[in-house]
Amino acid sequence: MKRFWVYINLITSAWGISHHNVSNHTFPTDFMIGIATSAYQTEGGWNESGKGVNIWDTFSHESPWIVDRSTGDIAADSYHLYRQDVEALVQLGVDFYQFSISWSRILPTGFVNEVNQAGVDYYNNLINELLKNHIEPMVVMYHWDLPQQLQDLGGWANPVMADYFQDYARVLFSMFGDRVKWWITISDPHSISYGYSEPQSYAPGVNASGVGYYLAAYTLITSHANVYRLYEQEFRSKQRGKVGITLNGEWYEPKTDSQEDKQATEMAMQFVLGLFANPIYGLKGDYPDVVKNQVNRISAAEGYHRSRLRKFSPDEIATVKGAYDFFGLNYYTSRTTRAPKPTTDVKNNPDINVIFGDFSNATKSAVPYYEVVPWGLRKILNWIKKEYKNVPVVITENGFSDDGKVNDTERTKYLVSHMSEMLKAVHEDGCNVIAYTYWSLLDSFEWNLGYTVTFGMYQVNYSNPNITRIPKSSAYVFSEITRNRNLPLDYLKITGEISEDVTDIYSLQHRNSTPHHSAASCKGIFFNYSGFYFYVWLATVTYGGYIFIS
Numbered sequence: 001m002k003r004f005w006v007y008i009n010l011i012t013s014a015w016g017i018s019h020h021n022v023s024n025h026t027f028p029t030d031f032m033i034g035i036a037t038s039a040y041q042t043e044g045g046w047n048e049s050g051k052g053v054n055i056w057d058t059f060s061h062e063s064p065w066i067v068d069r070s071t072g073d074i075a076a077d078s079y080h081l082y083r084q085d086v087e088a089l090v091q092l093g094v095d096f097y098q099f100s101i102s103w104s105r106i107l108p109t110g111f112v113n114e115v116n117q118a119g120v121d122y123y124n125n126l127i128n129e130l131l132k133n134h135i136e137p138m139v140v141m142y143h144w145d146l147p148q149q150l151q152d153l154g155g156w157a158n159p160v161m162a163d164y165f166q167d168y169a170r171v172l173f174s175m176f177g178d179r180v181k182w183w184i185t186i187s188d189p190h191s192i193s194y195g196y197s198e199p200q201s202y203a204p205g206v207n208a209s210g211v212g213y214y215l216a217a218y219t220l221i222t223s224h225a226n227v228y229r230l231y232e233q234e235f236r237s238k239q240r241g242k243v244g245i246t247l248n249g250e251w252y253e254p255k256t257d258s259q260e261d262k263q264a265t266e267m268a269m270q271f272v273l274g275l276f277a278n279p280i281y282g283l284k285g286d287y288p289d290v291v292k293n294q295v296n297r298i299s300a301a302e303g304y305h306r307s308r309l310r311k312f313s314p315d316e317i318a319t320v321k322g323a324y325d326f327f328g329l330n331y332y333t334s335r336t337t338r339a340p341k342p343t344t345d346v347k348n349n350p351d352i353n354v355i356f357g358d359f360s361n362a363t364k365s366a367v368p369y370y371e372v373v374p375w376g377l378r379k380i381l382n383w384i385k386k387e388y389k390n391v392p393v394v395i396t397e398n399g400f401s402d403d404g405k406v407n408d409t410e411r412t413k414y415l416v417s418h419m420s421e422m423l424k425a426v427h428e429d430g431c432n433v434i435a436y437t438y439w440s441l442l443d444s445f446e447w448n449l450g451y452t453v454t455f456g457m458y459q460v461n462y463s464n465p466n467i468t469r470i471p472k473s474s475a476y477v478f479s480e481i482t483r484n485r486n487l488p489l490d491y492l493k494i495t496g497e498i499s500e501d502v503t504d505i506y507s508l509q510h511r512n513s514t515p516h517h518s519a520a521s522c523k524g525i526f527f528n529y530s531g532f533y534f535y536v537w538l539a540t541v542t543y544g545g546y547i548f549i550s
């Protein structure tokens with residue numbers, strides 16, 4: 001009997017070691033890895049083949065708030081070069097490609113009475129090309145580019161937009177839903193709403209500080225929910241896809257352990273992420289209490305007759321609550337948070353009454369407000385797990401900006417260290433993350449920063465008449481990751497994730513030998529092989545043990 005327990009211990013401790021090694025740096029079976037772009041940032045073809053004008057066409061042509069005065073008129077020209085994009089995706093070995101549809105390319109005025117067939121053809125071609133190459137399309141319906149005519153009616157500040165968004169969504173489900181199984185209704189409503197707050201922010205640059213943001217937020221949330229319900233009622237039984245929304249999250253870390261700083265942190269989380277997430281994913285629905293109380297209180301002190309935060313009706317709360325199949329999370333950075341000194345001057349308090357700060361030791365990126373804080377990803381995933389019943393999370397964006405060099409070691413470090421923190425959240429904390437998306441496939445138009453910073457794994461050569469795409473070194477490492485389904489040990493060493501003495505199974509030289517592969521043939525090979533050897537070992541010792549004790 002004693003021998004039996006010794007034997008069982010041997011097996012379980014071997015399992016423990018092996019499981020520990022594998023768990024931290026290996027992607028779970030069925031985990032999906034992808035990469036993203038958005039229509040306005042990459043497509044170009046801004047006035048071609050029947051496309052209507054949208055708010056970013058107008059903003060980039062007219063506003064002084066784009067630092068290099070550039071536009072997305074041509075951008076990476078994916079409207080013409082999408083086949084090259086798909087080739088790059090094949091080289092990367094991704095499971096899915098997240099791209100957005102330009103509303104005004106399909107419906108030039110925004111309304112459904114006029115459909116632009118050339119626009120429909122373009123997206124059909126792209127979707128078919130992806131599927132031909134075994135790459136799943138993950139489609140964003142709205143990534144910031146509202147048809148101008150709808151903006152002329154007030155845009156997202158006008159609640160009636162929810163009807164027009166639902167009409168547009170019905171067109172998309174009907175035309176593409178036979179092949180598209182992953183839908184993101186709206187990408188980053190926080191940034192979209194910001195465009196209704198300050199003129200120098202994002203398109204449409206409406207100057208309505210304190211009011212416009214909440215009006216837009218309200219319409220965006222109800223619009224998302226209406227589309228989710230539409231899918232449920234009219235399409236789900238036939239198309240069997242999934243519908244979610246993408247929210248932008250930053251992690252806020254209390255500056256000190258004081259109760260005040262912790263409360264300030266929670267307030268910041270609830271205002272930025274919770275304001276959009278709680279109505280959809282929260283147990284009771286509606287905006288978080290701290291948001292309602294704070295905006296109601298300050299609005300009253302300011303002399304408004306009603307809160308600047310537009311209320312949901314009880315019906316709307318019920319429609320919005322639970323309108324999800326997954327939680328789309330964009331994560332780029334984290335900030336420190338602390339409480340300001342207490343004051344009785346309610347009227348002059350900002351709604352988010354928190355002092356934000358930087359981390360002095362964090363790596364910087366080309367976008368000054370995106371400090372590199374990989375551990376923040378693990379923390380925010382745990383926060384979401386706790387707040388929203390461990391909802392399935394798709395990381396819909398995570399990316400690093402630099403000046404565009406091909407040898408982009410910092411991007412690779414960013415990628416590996418963030419994936420590593422995500423895998424810790426999955427394996428060690430039980431967070432329900434089902435997919436990871438790197439932002440972005442291509443260098444592209446970075447909104448108000450124009451072309452001054454780059455996020456792509458492929459450099460786009462705008463001065464070349466063919467607008468060529470060149471893989472950066474991060475692209476090679478990314479393709480290793482998608483192929484091997486675990487993280488490269490040498491980069492984990494560089495980022496300090498593992499110690500130097502761990503045997504290195506990869507080499508940097510190996511990467512320079514263009515390890516491109518077909519998406520279909522190479523997925524999961526390493527996982528399968530290492531898993532296979534482990535199971536052979538386990539079977540041998542177990543059978544041996546059985547003979548030994550009997």
Ligand code: BGC
Nearest residue numbers: 038187188248330397439446
């Ligand atoms: C936006 C992208 C943008 C990225 C980097 C995201 O939140 O969705 O369009 O390029 O941030 O700033």
